[in-house]
Amino acid sequence: TAFRGACVTEKRVGLLKPLLKPLLSLSLVFASFLMIHKLKVAEKDAVGLKPVRAETWCGSDCFSFKKPFMKPGPGSDPPPAGLDGAPRVSNGTPASWDAQVLNCSEDGSVRTKDWFRRLDPRFHQFVLHRHCRYFPMIINHPEKCADGRARLLIVVKSVIEQHDRREAVRQTWGREHTAEDGTAIRTLFLLGSPTTGKDTKNLQKLIEYEDRIYGDILQWDFMDTFFNLTLKEVNFLKWFHIYCSDVRFIFKGDDDVFVNTRNLLDLIRFKVDERQDAELFVGDTISKAIPIRNRQSKYYIPKELYDKPYPPYAGGGGFLMSSPLARRLFAVSEAVQLYPIDDVFLGMCLQKLSLSPELHPGFRTFGISRRRVSPMNHEPCFYKNLIVVHKLSAQELLHMWKVVHKQDLVCAHRTSV
Ligand SMILES: *[C@@H]1O[C@H](CO)[C@@H](O)[C@H](O)[C@H]1NC(C)=O
Numbered sequence: 001t002a003f004r005g006a007c008v009t010e011k012r013v014g015l016l017k018p019l020l021k022p023l024l025s026l027s028l029v030f031a032s033f034l035m036i037h038k039l040k041v042a043e044k045d046a047v048g049l050k051p052v053r054a055e056t057w058c059g060s061d062c063f064s065f066k067k068p069f070m071k072p073g074p075g076s077d078p079p080p081a082g083l084d085g086a087p088r089v090s091n092g093t094p095a096s097w098d099a100q101v102l103n104c105s106e107d108g109s110v111r112t113k114d115w116f117r118r119l120d121p122r123f124h125q126f127v128l129h130r131h132c133r134y135f136p137m138i139i140n141h142p143e144k145c146a147d148g149r150a151r152l153l154i155v156v157k158s159v160i161e162q163h164d165r166r167e168a169v170r171q172t173w174g175r176e177h178t179a180e181d182g183t184a185i186r187t188l189f190l191l192g193s194p195t196t197g198k199d200t201k202n203l204q205k206l207i208e209y210e211d212r213i214y215g216d217i218l219q220w221d222f223m224d225t226f227f228n229l230t231l232k233e234v235n236f237l238k239w240f241h242i243y244c245s246d247v248r249f250i251f252k253g254d255d256d257v258f259v260n261t262r263n264l265l266d267l268i269r270f271k272v273d274e275r276q277d278a279e280l281f282v283g284d285t286i287s288k289a290i291p292i293r294n295r296q297s298k299y300y301i302p303k304e305l306y307d308k309p310y311p312p313y314a315g316g317g318g319f320l321m322s323s324p325l326a327r328r329l330f331a332v333s334e335a336v337q338l339y340p341i342d343d344v345f346l347g348m349c350l351q352k353l354s355l356s357p358e359l360h361p362g363f364r365t366f367g368i369s370r371r372r373v374s375p376m377n378h379e380p381c382f383y384k385n386l387i388v389v390h391k392l393s394a395q396e397l398l399h400m401w402k403v404v405h406k407q408d409l410v411c412a413h414r415t416s417v
């Protein structure tokens with residue numbers, strides 16, 4: 001297949017200059033984390049209330065940490081004109097997250113079912129808690145879109161432990177800024193709570209501290225497990241509906257992908273020009289997939305759980321959707337039973353709307369080449385022409401971003417894969 005990506009040769013300077021700052025701040029996070037750990041604080045009261053929390057956590061100490069890093073870097077949005085920075089809720093009504101009670105006791109009635117007894121035990125937990133959909137928020141950012149300027153919202157699925165990936169994303173494709181064409185980009189990371197058995201308390205403090213520095217974490221009070229990924233999907237759709245529905249486009253992706261932000265913006269511009277932006281859902285679409293029955297696979301689904309071909313769906317590694325469609329998805333998702341694979345779940349929701357995701361060859365969430373060791377997977381020109389490429393470490397992402405944005409990288413206008 002061939003993708004005719006625009007081989008843009010404009011200047012791109014200063015992208016990696018801010019690199020030192022976050023690195024420094026991360027080491028500070030760890031250093032101060034040890035310190036904070038010793039402070040006796042009323043965490044529970046503070047959770048979710050950012051300005052208040054800053055005080056209760058470390059009093060005047062906070063300031064010395066917060067000051068240098070809270071300032072947006074060069075190229076960030078100028079302050080919103082005429083709004084005095086006051087938060088605004090788009091439709092005038094006070095909007096808030098209404099899932100306050102963590103009520104996720106298991107649904108015991110399932111245990112008596114015949115199919116449940118035959119079901120692979122790995123799925124028991126999922127099935128027993130399947131009815132629990134919305135969870136309380138631990139870290140929220142109601143102000144993220146409040147100035148009404150955000151046009152593209154980038155949301156990234158992550159887990160607490162992957163701070164280096166978040167760091168790399170912030171420095172590359174997830175950098176909040178206003179693009180040359182005026183598109184204001186905002187970024188959020190979607191997280192659950194630490195799974196039990198790990199150093200739960202310290203991990204939680206770490207993520208709250210990271211959020212104090214960057215202000216880009218949304219965290220819900222559900223265990224961050226693989227089968228709970230769909231909870232990120234539905235809780236985000238609800239969040240978006242409440243706090244950010246004025247934004248025009250949402251790019252949703254994993255924290256281990258490379259995104260060519262410029263090509264993504266080109267695609268958005270093209271769709272807007274062609275008036276194809278209302279019902280937009282574009283990605284690496286698979287049309288005739290069937291559930292994987294190989295028990296060894298991460299994506300194994302037993303017959304007891306699902307026994308049909310999958311509806312067309314876009315790989316969850318990275319896809320683009322328009323805001324009107326996201327709102328419709330939210331509405332319809334409430335009538336769709338949760339499914340352990342999040343991208344398939346969205347496919348089910350789309351099917352309910354009689355829509356299917358559009359296939360775009362620039363989205364390579366299943367890899368550039370199906371051959372994993374293909375040298376193509378390290379070829380900068382492919383990254384320059386594509387929109388999303390999956391499975392890069394934080395280091396690979398930083399490196400590839402640098403190479404792709406080098407002015408002297410010469411690529412043919414057409415690259416075949
Ligand atoms: C919690 O959920 C269970 C089952 O869904 C229900 O029976 C119970 O009343 C709920 N409790 C609260 C406090 O909402």
Ligand SMILES: *[C@@H]1O[C@H](CO)[C@@H](O)[C@H](O)[C@H]1NC(C)=O
Nearest residue numbers: 125126129222223225227228
């Ligand atoms: C998902 O999270 C909820 C809330 O923390 C938990 O009760 C449930 O067991 C989790 N499900 C899976 C499959 O991990």
